[in-house]
Amino acid sequence: LRRTKFSVVGKPSSEVISAPGEDVQQPTVGYPDGRRLRVVYVRNTSDTNIWKLRLDGPDGDVEGAAAFIASTHADETPAYSPDGKRIAFASTRSGQWEIWNCSAEAKDCRQMTRLGPALSRNPAWSRDGKWIAFDSRPTSTAQIYLVAAGGGSPRAWTSGPHAHLDPVWSEDGKW
Helix, strand or coil: CEEEECCCCCCCEEEECCCCCCCEEEEEEECCCCCCCEEEEEECCCCCCEEEEECCCHHHCCEEEEEEECCCCCEEEEEECCCCCEEEEEECCCCCCEEEEEECCCCCCEECCCCCCCCCEEEEECCCCCEEEEEECCCCCCEEEEEECCCCCCEECCCCCCCCCCCCCCCCCCC
């Protein structure tokens, strides 16, 4: 959201109004009390969460759909670790799309990456549970990165002019 000072002569001056935050649409101004300038606007927000569902109810019934990993930010693309004890997922909890990891009970959530505006998503656990592969877009071209399941600095695994997305490990864990 910006405001621009009208000028008949010369170039108009413009400044950013940062208070409204992101996704500001359809602003309009008015003087509702006759003295103070007010701005009203539309702000579109979305809150995606990770849900869980039991598939082993009595008689094979499906039961218990409920929000599982939830925050006031987007939480998406979950992946269970091979032993089922942890879940990696992408989230905007830090203000940017980063990879997170928490217990299978949705506790002890911790941020695994700090790549900033790179749009990191789609985690995939290695078969031995030691690594998490994910795609990230530090430039306009997505690449696959690896981060140790216990934490550490992510490292680029692919490079080049072509996009590399949605990593999947081979059954033997070598590819």
